[in-house]
Every structure is written in structure tokens, then in C-alpha cells.
Amino acid sequence: MRDASIKIGQLAQRSGVAPSALRYYEERGLIYSIRNPAGHRRYPRHTLRRVAFIIAAQAIGLRLTKIRKALAELPNERTPNNADWAHLARSWLPEINSRIADLERLRDGLTSCIGCGCLSLKVCRLYNPGDVAAGNGAGARYLVGDLPPLPPTPRIARQRKSG
Numbered sequence: 001m002r003d004a005s006i007k008i009g010q011l012a013q014r015s016g017v018a019p020s021a022l023r024y025y026e027e028r029g030l031i032y033s034i035r036n037p038a039g040h041r042r043y044p045r046h047t048l049r050r051v052a053f054i055i056a057a058q059a060i061g062l063r064l065t066k067i068r069k070a071l072a073e074l075p076n077e078r079t080p081n082n083a084d085w086a087h088l089a090r091s092w093l094p095e096i097n098s099r100i101a102d103l104e105r106l107r108d109g110l111t112s113c114i115g116c117g118c119l120s121l122k123v124c125r126l127y128n129p130g131d132v133a134a135g136n137g138a139g140a141r142y143l144v145g146d147l148p149p150l151p152p153t154p155r156i157a158r159q160r161k162s163g
Contacts, residue, residue: 007041
């Protein structure tokens with residue numbers, strides 16, 4: 001009969017994750033091991049899928065606390081199935097969409113800032129005249145979601161017709 005568990009070295013080799021990272025994941029409650037009589041860690045085989053899931057979740061920018069919360073919803077006693085993964089993916093869609101919106105706002109904001117060439121919001125007469133953004137708090141205010149004030153309406157010189 002095939003052993004239902006694998007050693008930390010095997011898990012590291014198969015997952016591409018360093019043993020130190022696996023121990024860290026275990027310490028943070030993302031994965032678990034069972035100790036054999038000699039005190040060595042043995043992981044259930046389905047831990048390979050959990051580790052792959054952790055890596056994928058980190059790649060899209062999720063923090064370990066969120067990943068741990070999601071993994072806590074999965075069964076420890078069996079390999080998570082397609083329905084389990086689909087449920088988690090759906091639960092993260094609002095956050096992923098929010099991140100996409102943030103990145104689009106960043107992209108659009110960069111062109112209006114860097115486009116003038118001054119590279120300084122503090123002295124930029126076009127995008128942040130008089131450093132009005134500083135009144136909203138520290139940091140790059142427009143990049144974190146504050147809306148810049150409307151630009152002043154240009155004055156049109158009226159010409160008098162001489163008659």
C-alpha cells in the first residue's frame with residue numbers, strides 16, 4: 001500500500017517551495033503536518049494542491065491572512081475538489097476587480113502626471129497647483145483614490161469689435 005503522506009523534502013521538491021517556506025506556511029496555519037515517532041514532518045499528499053493554491057493566490061497579490069482564511073474553509077481530511085476551488089475563486093472576485101480598478105486608476109493617473117515632464121506633484125502647476133493634495137493627508141493622494149480638483153476654466157479674452 002502506498003504511503004498517504006510525504007516528507008518535507010519531497011513536498012519541497014514537488015512544489016518548488018523551499019522547506020523553510022513550507023515550515024512558515026505551517027506555522028501560519030496554511031498547511032499542517034503530522035509528526036512521525038522520530039519527530040519528522042509528514043504531510044498529507046493533498047498538501048501539494050494547497051501549496052500550489054498558496055503560490056497562485058500570492059501571485060495575484062493576496063496576503064497570507066486572506067489565504068489562510070480561505071484555506072480554513074476547505075476540508076483538511078481530503079483533497080479539495082473543483083467545487084471547493086471554484087467557491088474560493090468566486091469569493092475573491094470582488095477583491096481582484098477592485099485591484100484591477102486601482103491599477104487602471106494608477107495607469108491613467110500616471111499619464112497625466114508624468115506627461116508634463118516635471119515629475120513632481122508638489123510643484124506641478126497643471127495637476128496639483130499649490131500642492132492642494134497635501135491637504136488630504138500624506139502620500140500620493142490621487143493614486144490612492146482621492147479625486148483631484150476640477151481644473152480651472154480657461155479665461156477667454158473677448159475682443160471688442162471696433163466699429
